[in-house]
Amino acid sequence: MSPSMVGMSFLVLGIILLLGKWIRVITPNLQKLFIPSSLIGGFLALILGPQALGNLVEGLEYENTAFSILAGGIFPEDMLAIWASLPGLFINIIFATLFLGKKLPGIREIWNIAGPQVSFGQTVAWGQYVFGILVTVLILTPYFGINPIAGALIEIGFEGGHGTAAGVWLLLLQRPDSLKVQTCQSAWLL
Incomplete structure (x- = not known):
C-alpha cells in the first residue's frame, strides 16, 4: 500500500x-x-x-x-x-484519550458515582458470558459442531463493542477452525 x-x-x-x-x-x-x-x-x-x-x-x-x-x-x-x-488501531486512541485534561477524583467519590454502573456492567458482562457459553456448549457444539470458544462472542460483540470485536478478530483467525468462528462472530454481531 x-x-x-x-x-x-x-x-x-x-x-x-x-x-x-x-x-x-x-x-x-x-x-x-x-x-x-x-x-x-x-x-x-x-x-x-x-x-x-x-x-x-x-x-x-x-x-x-x-x-x-x-x-x-x-x-x-x-x-x-x-x-x-x-x-483495531482507533480503539486504542479512544481509550488513551478518555481522561485527558480531567482531574481525577478520589477513590470514594469514584465509587459513589460509578459503583452502581460497575455492578450493573459486571452483571451484564458475566451474564453474557454465561448465556453465550451455555448456549454454545449445550446446543451449538453438540448439534452444529461450533467450537466452544464461540461462547465468548456475545460478550465481545455487545459488552466490548465493534472495536473489541475487531481487535479479537486477528486472534480468532489464527485458530485452525477460524471459518466456523468467523461465521459465528458475524451472526452474533448482526
Whole structure:
C-alpha cells in the first residue's frame, strides 16, 4: 500500500463523514432520533461498497458492460484493506484519550458515582458470558459442531463493542477452525 493510497483512504473517509453530516443536517428525523453522522456515513459507505452495490451488480450479472466496474463497489480493494486495519488501531486512541485534561477524583467519590454502573456492567458482562457459553456448549457444539470458544462472542460483540470485536478478530483467525468462528462472530454481531 502506497502512502498516497493511505492518504486517499483517509480523504475518502472524511468525505463520507461530511456526507453523513450533510444528510443528518437536511433530515430532521435523523436529528430527532440522535443518529450520529458517523453512523449515517457508515451506512452510506456500506451501500456504496462491495457488500451492497458490489453484490447487487454481481447478482445482476453485468459482466461485459460498464456496470462490471462496480462489481466490487466504488472503493478500490487497497482502500478497503486500509479501512479494515483501522478499527483495531482507533480503539486504542479512544481509550488513551478518555481522561485527558480531567482531574481525577478520589477513590470514594469514584465509587459513589460509578459503583452502581460497575455492578450493573459486571452483571451484564458475566451474564453474557454465561448465556453465550451455555448456549454454545449445550446446543451449538453438540448439534452444529461450533467450537466452544464461540461462547465468548456475545460478550465481545455487545459488552466490548465493534472495536473489541475487531481487535479479537486477528486472534480468532489464527485458530485452525477460524471459518466456523468467523461465521459465528458475524451472526452474533448482526
